[in-house]
Amino acid sequence: AAALGLTALPVRRRIRVALFSTGDELIEPGQPLARAALYDANRTLLGGMIAALGAIVTDLGILPDDPAILAPALRDAAGGHDLVLTSGGVSTGEADHVRDAVEAVGKLVFWRVAIKPGRPVAMGVIPGASAESSAAFVGLPGNPVAAFVTFVRVVRPLIMRLAGADAPALVPLPVRAGFAYRKKLGRREYVRVTLTRDADGAIVAVKHRQEGAGVLTSLTETGGLVELPENATTVEPGSTVGFLPYASLVS
Numbered sequence: 001a002a003a004l005g006l007t008a009l010p011v012r013r014r015i016r017v018a019l020f021s022t023g024d025e026l027i028e029p030g031q032p033l034a035r036a037a038l039y040d041a042n043r044t045l046l047g048g049m050i051a052a053l054g055a056i057v058t059d060l061g062i063l064p065d066d067p068a069i070l071a072p073a074l075r076d077a078a079g080g081h082d083l084v085l086t087s088g089g090v091s092t093g094e095a096d097h098v099r100d101a102v103e104a105v106g107k108l109v110f111w112r113v114a115i116k117p118g119r120p121v122a123m124g125v126i127p128g129a130s131a132e133s134s135a136a137f138v139g140l141p142g143n144p145v146a147a148f149v150t151f152v153r154v155v156r157p158l159i160m161r162l163a164g165a166d167a168p169a170l171v172p173l174p175v176r177a178g179f180a181y182r183k184k185l186g187r188r189e190y191v192r193v194t195l196t197r198d199a200d201g202a203i204v205a206v207k208h209r210q211e212g213a214g215v216l217t218s219l220t221e222t223g224g225l226v227e228l229p230e231n232a233t234t235v236e237p238g239s240t241v242g243f244l245p246y247a248s249l250v251s
Helices: 042-052 067-078 098-105 144-162
Strands: 016-022 056-063 083-087 107-111 122-126 135-140 173-177 188-197 203-207 224-228 240-245
Touching: 016 042, 016 067, 042 056, 042 083, 042 144, 056 067, 067 083, 067 098, 067 122, 067 135, 083 144, 098 107, 098 122, 098 135, 135 144, 188 240
Parallel strands: 016 056, 016 083, 083 135, 173 203
Antiparallel strands: 107 122, 122 135, 173 240, 188 203, 188 224, 224 240
8 A cells, every 4th residue: 555655545344243152052161061062162163264354253152942042142143243143053953943033033045055064054134223233144054064164155255245355266276086985966065185195296185084064173184175066976086176275265
């Protein structure tokens, strides 16, 4: 700016995001872990990625699986934020009440997307006290790997658009597959991989040994995702696949 002789620049205010986790089984880190309970890792994961995008995060804690509490909490959060983001409670289980809570106080735009991991994603709009105070809503899956994948593919571009920016298209890097894989036609899938070099010097993607969407180490022990498009059904060792490094997904 100084090199162009400018002394002032137009800017936009930072996007404000309200962040919840949902689930009676969740416990705050640092507290004693009860039987059949889990520490809530998603708010730490998602809060860090939101902040990396320059948005302001309001951490509103853990909400129970109770429709009478969920609906007013979502409505109250919409009043002071541009986006209300939750994880958990958007699947089809008996205790998954987020979808109904959103429809009770606002409008659901879509529910479920054809990606793996991360199919149960909900997006909608929650009105605030006035039209100007309405907020976008996104409900992410409760499993941390699914929450990560759906954040970078759904929430990241949404936050950037709310902030007035165009989300740049992600360009997968061509690498050699070091694994065999089968998938359903019509669904985009993301495989967690580590890059190594083959004997001929080619870069090879090696799949993590565990595929479960609840396995956090499958993120921490890998370097990125292989993106398999909807029209693919198989991956053969030695074929070319598209690699997305985590560094390109979180900034």
